[in-house]
Amino acid sequence: xxxxxxxxxxxxxxxxxxxxxxxxxxxxxxxxxxxxxxxxxxxxxxxxxxxxxxxxxxxxxxxxxxxxxxxxxxxxxxxxxxxxxxxxxxxxxxxxxxxxxxxxxxxxxxxxxxxxxxxxxxxxxxxxxxxxxxxxxxxxxxxxxxxxxxxxxxxxxxxxxxxxxxxxxxxxxxxxxxxxxxxxxxxxxxxxxxxxxxxxxxxxxxxxxxxxxxxxxxxxxxxxxxxxxxxxxxxxxxxxxxxxxxxxxxxxxxxxxxxxxxxxxxxxxxxxxxxxxxxxxxxxxxxxxxxxxxxxxxxxxxxxxxxxxxxxxxxxxxxxxxxxxxxxxxxxxxxxxxxx
Amino acid sequence: xxxxxxxxxxxxxxxxxxxxxxxxxxxxxxxxxxxxxxxxxxxxxxxxxxxxxxxxxxxxxxxxxxxxxxxxxxxxxxxxxxxxxxxxxxxxxxxxxxxxxxxxxxxxxxxxxxxxxxxxxxxxxxxxxxxxxx
Ligand SMILES: [Zn+2]
Numbered sequence: 085x086x087x088x089x090x091x092x093x094x095x096x097x098x099x100x101x102x103x104x105x106x107x108x109x110x111x112x113x114x115x116x117x118x119x120x121x122x123x124x125x126x127x128x129x130x131x132x133x134x135x136x137x138x139x140x141x142x143x144x145x146x147x148x149x150x151x152x153x154x155x156x157x158x159x160x161x162x163x164x165x166x167x168x169x170x171x172x173x174x175x176x177x178x179x180x181x182x183x184x185x186x187x188x189x190x191x192x193x194x195x196x197x198x199x200x201x202x203x204x205x206x207x208x209x210x211x212x213x214x215x216x217x218x219x220x221x222x223x224x225x226x227x228x229x230x231x232x233x234x235x236x237x238x239x240x241x242x243x244x245x246x247x248x249x250x251x252x253x254x255x256x257x258x259x260x261x262x263x264x265x266x267x268x269x270x271x272x273x274x275x276x277x278x279x280x281x282x283x284x285x286x287x288x289x290x291x292x293x294x295x296x297x298x299x300x301x302x303x304x305x306x307x308x309x310x311x312x313x314x315x316x317x318x319x320x321x322x323x324x325x326x327x328x329x330x331x332x333x334x335x336x337x338x339x340x341x342x343x344x345x346x347x348x349x350x351x352x353x354x355x356x357x358x359x360x361x362x363x364x365x366x367x368x369x370x371x372x373x374x375x376x377x378x379x380x381x382x383x384x385x386x387x388x389x390x391x392x393x394x395x396x397x398x399x400x401x402x403x404x405x406x407x408x409x410x411x412x413x414x415x416x417x418x419x420x421x422x423x424x
Numbered sequence: 425x426x427x428x429x430x431x432x433x434x435x436x437x438x439x440x441x442x443x444x445x446x447x448x449x450x451x452x453x454x455x456x457x458x459x460x461x462x463x464x465x466x467x468x469x470x471x472x473x474x475x476x477x478x479x480x481x482x483x484x485x486x487x488x489x490x491x492x493x494x495x496x497x498x499x500x501x502x503x504x505x506x507x508x509x510x511x512x513x514x515x516x517x518x519x520x521x522x523x524x525x526x527x528x529x530x531x532x533x534x535x536x537x538x539x540x541x542x543x544x545x546x547x548x549x550x551x552x553x554x555x556x557x558x
Contacts, residue, residue: 131536
């Protein structure tokens with residue numbers, strides 16, 4: 085068996101409202117907010133980056149799980165905003181949680197789904213009996229060019245999962261769907277990503293998520309109504325609602341894990357944070373489907389059953405953490421982003 | 425800062441690992457190899473000791489003209505903090521309005537970027553402090 089032993093999340097305290105960004109560029113705030121299904125997004129402080137966010141999330145996960153960090157045999161950090169081009173974020177995390185030196189570690193990149201690729205690798209290492217615990221992190225401080233449509237959603241946050249044999253939620257199965265689809269990219273040395281505009285929806289997000297989800301349900305012999313909760317990658321507030329409907333999931337099933345409207349798109353953190361917010365309120369026996377999406381493109385789907393151990397687990401209450409916020413104006417936002 | 429020095433100090437900077445004298449029980453941060461109280465008796469008796477990272481603001485100052493590598497962060501708060509285990513450390517307090525900081529305020533350590541050695545150099549991480557939530 086493979087299970088989630090613990091989780092920890094971190095979202096920076098600062099927020100900027102969609103209307104503040106819209107005001108800057110002369111866009112209509114109400115139509116932007118409606119169109120994207122988002123009200124505000126998280127902003128990292130000037131001294132926060134993917135490494136510091138990953139460390140905060142990892143420390144919370146270790147503390148909640150109550151394990152000895154020295155027993156973590158693998159750490160994978162998925163991000164598209166690693167602070168170094170060469171020099172792993174995973175080693176910084178490993179040192180900061182006291183997991184060094186007897187472990188394997190690496191950084192992963194796959195747009196917004198590098199973190200779930202890390203979960204799959206940990207699952208494989210656990211199943212093979214190679215490690216006792218593995219840690220998979222999805223964390224990002226997403227970049228967007230000033231004035232680009234992505235500026236409304238590109239946010240910061242991260243989450244760490246400890247994977248082991250037994251825990252608070254059993255991972256029953258995983259399935260992936262991957263193709264070469266140039267919907268979104270960032271060339272080496274370029275500060276901001278490029279994207280295929282309208283190309284991002286149908287052939288990328290919807291196609292990969294529906295295929296991965298259907299493949300998983302086919303493998304498990306399940307249908308949407310068998311799940312208590314569903315979590316999909318959240319590039320905005322609209323796409324996950326629409327993909328849920330396409331697959332046959334209700335708004336009720338996805339609402340607890342839908343964080344994008346209040347924190348924005350945390351890229352590698354997105355679906356995994358939604359899952360964490362769902363675990364925060366789940367009961368023993370609840371069944372959850374999570375499907376990530378990374379541009380380029382691919383989706384990883386997971387079938388999860390919450391165990392009795394969740395009752396005694398010190399849950400973090402991610403929504404409460406998100407409520408502790410402080411608004412910044414566009415000028416301060418640019419300063420924190422290092423633009424001025 | 426030189427990379428070798430930063431590397432040597434990583435346990436202290438990331439995890440507040442100091443030293444505890446096994447003879448008298450005093451805790452030292454930054455770490456010391458000899459206890460200044462027990463002196464010769466403490467040789468070989470200094471063990472690694474991880475501080476909790478919680479403490480109280482003893483005094484503070486608002487930096488308006490920062491040293492090189494810290495430009496752009498001003499104004500920021502530098503404080504002298506008495507850690508619960510006894511040692512004093514100097515550190516930045518973040519996510520706190522300069523009007524809200526006060527002597528006696530409870531703080532806890534957090535993990536932040538301390539400085540970047542230019543655009544091409546290493547990035548140095550370590551502890552800063554935030555107000556402890558009740
Ligand atoms: Zn002594």
